[in-house]
Amino acid sequence: MTTGNFTDWSGNMLDIGPLYPFVGWEGFMVLLAFIAWIGWHVLQIRAETRQLDDEVRLLRQGGNLEKAVEAESPVERF
Amino acid sequence: MSDLPTALNVLFTEFYYWITVVIMFLIHVGFCTYEVGVSRRKNHLTTLLKNTMVIPVVTITFYLFGWWLYSAMVNGWPIGEIAAAPFATPWSELMAAHMGGKPASAGLTEADTALWARLNGVFWAAFLLFSWTTASIVSGSIIERMRSGAFWLVAVMLGSVTWITDAAWGWHPSGWMVRYLGYHDAYASGVVHAIAGGTCLAVLIVLGPRLGKFKADGTPRNIPPQNPWLVCIGLFLIYTGFWGFYAACNIPIYDVQAGDGVFYSATNIYLQPTTLSAITFNFIMALSGGLMAAYLMSKGDPFWTFSGGLAGIIAASAGNDLYHPIQAFLIAAIIVAIIYRMHYWVERRFKIDDAVGAVAVHGYAGFLGVVAAGFALWGYPSSPDALLGHEQPWAVVTPWGQFIGAVIMFWVLGFIPGYVLASILKMFGLLRVPREVELAGLDYHSQASVLEADREIIAVTVEAGRRPAPAE
Numbered sequence: 001m002t003t004g005n006f007t008d009w010s011g012n013m014l015d016i017g018p019l020y021p022f023v024g025w026e027g028f029m030v031l032l033a034f035i036a037w038i039g040w041h042v043l044q045i046r047a048e049t050r051q052l053d054d055e056v057r058l059l060r061q062g063g064n065l066e067k068a069v070e071a072e073s074p075v076e077r078f
Numbered sequence: 079m080s081d082l083p084t085a086l087n088v089l090f091t092e093f094y095y096w097i098t099v100v101i102m103f104l105i106h107v108g109f110c111t112y113e114v115g116v117s118r119r120k121n122h123l124t125t126l127l128k129n130t131m132v133i134p135v136v137t138i139t140f141y142l143f144g145w146w147l148y149s150a151m152v153n154g155w156p157i158g159e160i161a162a163a164p165f166a167t168p169w170s171e172l173m174a175a176h177m178g179g180k181p182a183s184a185g186l187t188e189a190d191t192a193l194w195a196r197l198n199g200v201f202w203a204a205f206l207l208f209s210w211t212t213a214s215i216v217s218g219s220i221i222e223r224m225r226s227g228a229f230w231l232v233a234v235m236l237g238s239v240t241w242i243t244d245a246a247w248g249w250h251p252s253g254w255m256v257r258y259l260g261y262h263d264a265y266a267s268g269v270v271h272a273i274a275g276g277t278c279l280a281v282l283i284v285l286g287p288r289l290g291k292f293k294a295d296g297t298p299r300n301i302p303p304q305n306p307w308l309v310c311i312g313l314f315l316i317y318t319g320f321w322g323f324y325a326a327c328n329i330p331i332y333d334v335q336a337g338d339g340v341f342y343s344a345t346n347i348y349l350q351p352t353t354l355s356a357i358t359f360n361f362i363m364a365l366s367g368g369l370m371a372a373y374l375m376s377k378g379d380p381f382w383t384f385s386g387g388l389a390g391i392i393a394a395s396a397g398n399d400l401y402h403p404i405q406a407f408l409i410a411a412i413i414v415a416i417i418y419r420m421h422y423w424v425e426r427r428f429k430i431d432d433a434v435g436a437v438a439v440h441g442y443a444g445f446l447g448v449v450a451a452g453f454a455l456w457g458y459p460s461s462p463d464a465l466l467g468h469e470q471p472w473a474v475v476t477p478w479g480q481f482i483g484a485v486i487m488f489w490v491l492g493f494i495p496g497y498v499l500a501s502i503l504k505m506f507g508l509l510r511v512p513r514e515v516e517l518a519g520l521d522y523h524s525q526a527s528v529l530e531a532d533r534e535i536i537a538v539t540v541e542a543g544r545r546p547a548p549a550e
Contacts, residue, residue, distance in 0.1 A: 002457025004400075008471065009350060010464035013334060013341040019356065020402035021454050029404040036411065040370050047377055 079178065087331060088196050094330040095200035101322025102207040104315050106133065109214045112312025113221060115305040116434055120519025121222045128226045132213050135230045136237035140206050142168050144238035148205065151246035154254040161252075165194040172198050204326040205242070208270060211323065213237035215274035218434035220281060222288050223516050228503045235499055236277050244269050244491045248483055251349050251466065260460040260473035261483040264346040265327050265357070265395035267447035268487035275441015276492020279430070284500035285509060287431030289516055298425055301433070306380050313384035317365065320391060324357050324398075336464035350462055352399040360406040364394035367410030375418040385435055386414045389443040393417075396451035396480075400458065409450050417442040441492070445484045452480030 003021035022029070059065045079085045110129045117125045136144075149163030164185045165172040171182050178195035180188060213233035220229060248255035249269040255261035263269055292298055303309045328344050334351045335341035343351040368390015369383060376382035390410030398406055421438035424430050432438070458475040461468065473479060503509040515522060 002474070003453075003455060004458045007457065007474075008459045008464070009334070009462035010336050012339070013343070013351065016351075019352065019400050020405065021400065021456075021458075022402070022405075026402070029402060032408060033404045036367075036370075036408065040374065043374055047374070051377070 091330055092196045092200050095197075095204045095326060098322040098326035099200065099203045099207055102204075102211070102319050102326065105207070105211050105319030105323070106214065108312045108315030108317075108319060109217065110312070111315060112309050113218050113434070115308030115310075115312055116218065116303045117221045118301075118304050118519070120521055120525075122521060123524055124226065124520035125221055128221075128229055129214060129217050131226070131230060132210055132217065132233045132237070135234055136209050136213050137206060139234045139238035140202075140209050140242075141173070142238075144209060144242045145173075145202050145205065147239065147242045148246050148250065151243050152250050152252045152254065154247060158254060165190055165198055166202075173202075205245075207326070208245075208266070208323070209237035209241060212241040212270045212274045215271070215436055215440050216278045216281060219278050219432040219436040220285060221433050222520065223510055224281075224285055225508060225511055228500075228509045231503065232277065232281060232496065232499060235495060236274060240277070240491045240495050241270060241273050244273050244487055247486070249347055251347065251461065255483055255486070256348060256460050257472045259479035259483055260475045261479060262348070262451055262455060262458065262460055262475045263396045263448055263483070264348075264352070264399035265324055267392055267394075267396035267444040267451070268484055271392045271395070271440040271444030272448060272484060272487040273444075273492040275437045275439075275444055276488035277496030278432070279437045279441060280493045280496030281500045282430050282432055282437070283428075284497060284504055287429060288433070289513065291431040292429055296426075296429060298429075298431075303381055310380050310384050313388060316388060317391075320388075321361070324361055325354070328352065328354070328357070328399075334462065334465060336462065346399045348461055349465065350399070350459070356400075357398055359403040360394060360398040360401050361391060363403040363407040364391045364398065364410040366390070367407035368393070368414045371411040371414040372418060375415055382418065382435070385439050386418065389414045389417055389439040392440060392443040393447040393450070395444075396447045397455050400455060405454060409447070409454070413443055413446045413450065416446065441488060445488050448480050448484040448487070449477065451475065452477035 005018055005023045006016050009016075017023075059068065079088065106129070110126055113125050113129055114122050146163050146166040146168070149166050150160045152161050153159050164170055167173070170186070172186065172191065172194045176191060176195040176198075178191045181191050213236050216232060216236065217229065245253075247253050248259075248261045248263055249266065250256070253261070261268075288301065290299060291301060327347060329347070329349065330344055331342055332345045332349060333340050334343050334345060334349070344353055346352050365387045369387040371390065372386020373383045376386070390413070393413035394401060394406040394410045397409075401409070417438040420442050421432070421435050424437070425432065430437070452475060455475045456477060459471070460475055461472045463471045500509060510516075511520060519525070
């Protein structure tokens with residue numbers, strides 16, 4: 001059982017070629033990478049939207065917005 | 079050194095390691111920056127000095143015995159025999175400036191001096207920087223309550239004894255773990271990071287949490303970094319220094335063609351071919367996978383995002399000489415997602431106060447990275463058998479060999495010695511600062527003397543202002 005394209009380091013080095021495991025699966029790995037990349041943007045944008053909605057809700061309560069605008073210290077902003 | 083190609087090969091190799099040492103210094107700038115950013119203001123100076131003094135204490139001990147251990151312990155003494163390493167004993171003429179040629183002392187040959195005269199110092203230094211790094215990994219998690227002297231003893235143990243022993247076993251072309259377990263750990267997921275994480279966990283258990291970290295009902299309070307910007311810059315510097323670490327883990331040029339013929343390539347520490355190009359792909363992709371996973375898991379927390387980038391590199395390091403870049407990316411991302419959850423689970427379940435997540439970022443990521451390599455590289459040869467003249471082929475990489483290796487790194491050489499040493503220090507009252515000092519701040523003594531000097535200067539200045547000006 002081996003995941004690599006070769007089983008030992010003897011022989012002509014120029015015959016070895018790719019060193020990584022699962023040679024021949026490059027297309028599938030590229031697909032996984034695309035899914036990871038685009039999936040990350042989708043998840044990130046959703047999380048960011050939720051966070052911004054929560055912040056807006058908080059800032060619209062009482063004088064929170066005025067306090068946040070006027071105060072400099074992070075402790076005073078809340 | 080009398081023919082130009084040989085001389086160029088030697089001098090290039092010497093210069094290559096020298097440059098990696100310079101780059102790896104940035105890891106320690108990063109550690110200092112990062113930990114000063116995490117600790118509260120009242121502890122800054124002590125934290126800074128705690129990190130800085132790792133450098134000389136590990137240096138002197140690595141010179142005295144650490145470098146010798148790397149070559150001497152390859153056979154797993156006391157089970158195997160101690161291997162001779164006459165170039166690495168502290169009294170050896172090769173542990174100093176040497177021109178090569180005829181040795182002055184018995185026990186060395188001209189072949190020894192030809193190899194080591196120009197390479198011993200730079201090899202020693204590259205390994206020394208790995209030692210500083212391994213020891214420094216513990217420093218962040220124990221901030222604000224551990225005595226500096228106690229930490230420096232842990233640093234000596236980890237930096238000059240246990241990590242270098244694990245390197246002899248599993249990060250050496252002749253190491254017994256490579257031979258019998260097929261252990262493969264090209265960029266030290268296990269040999270540096272898992273062992274440091276294991277020691278860290280042990281020390282944290284014995285040391286106890288910072289005052290106020292846990293409420294009466296056991297729920298943890300968040301003690302945020304007091305300067306998150308400095309923390310992130312520090313981690314960014316560590317990323318930069320890590321490049322030097324990766325380059326230093328390789329051998330820059332070696333004839334890897336067994337038998338007749340010649341084929342020069344860069345190799346990993348096991349003398350198996352790889353390329354600087356391959357590790358450049360994989361380092362950056364692993365960093366990216368870690369950053370992206372940590373950002374999502376932590377909801378954009380800067381500290382965890384940067385830490386996740388580092389953990390991603392660590393997770394993929396075991397096989398980064400061989401992985402496809404997308405494999406490195408995915409391994410990093412998946413392992414970082416796991417270790418983020420593990421950090422908080424361990425904190426809640428066992429009341430472990432790890433101020434910077436070092437056990438997770440280094441210990442769990444390193445452990446899982448070694449195991450992941452067992453699956454991804456299953457069946458790969460662990461050693462260039464023909465090149466090194468092995469009578470029988472050595473064990474191949476397997477999930478069980480890697481798992482056993484990870485257990486040896488994290489638990490046997492990491493956790494157990496750390497627990498024993500921390501317990502001894504605690505028994506003698508040397509482990510933790512007094513409660514009053516912890517509350518007032520570890521810099522209290524220096525702040526108190528600065529304040530006293532200030533008061534004196536103010537009093538003298540005010541008094542001088544009251545006296546009439548001298549007559550002209």
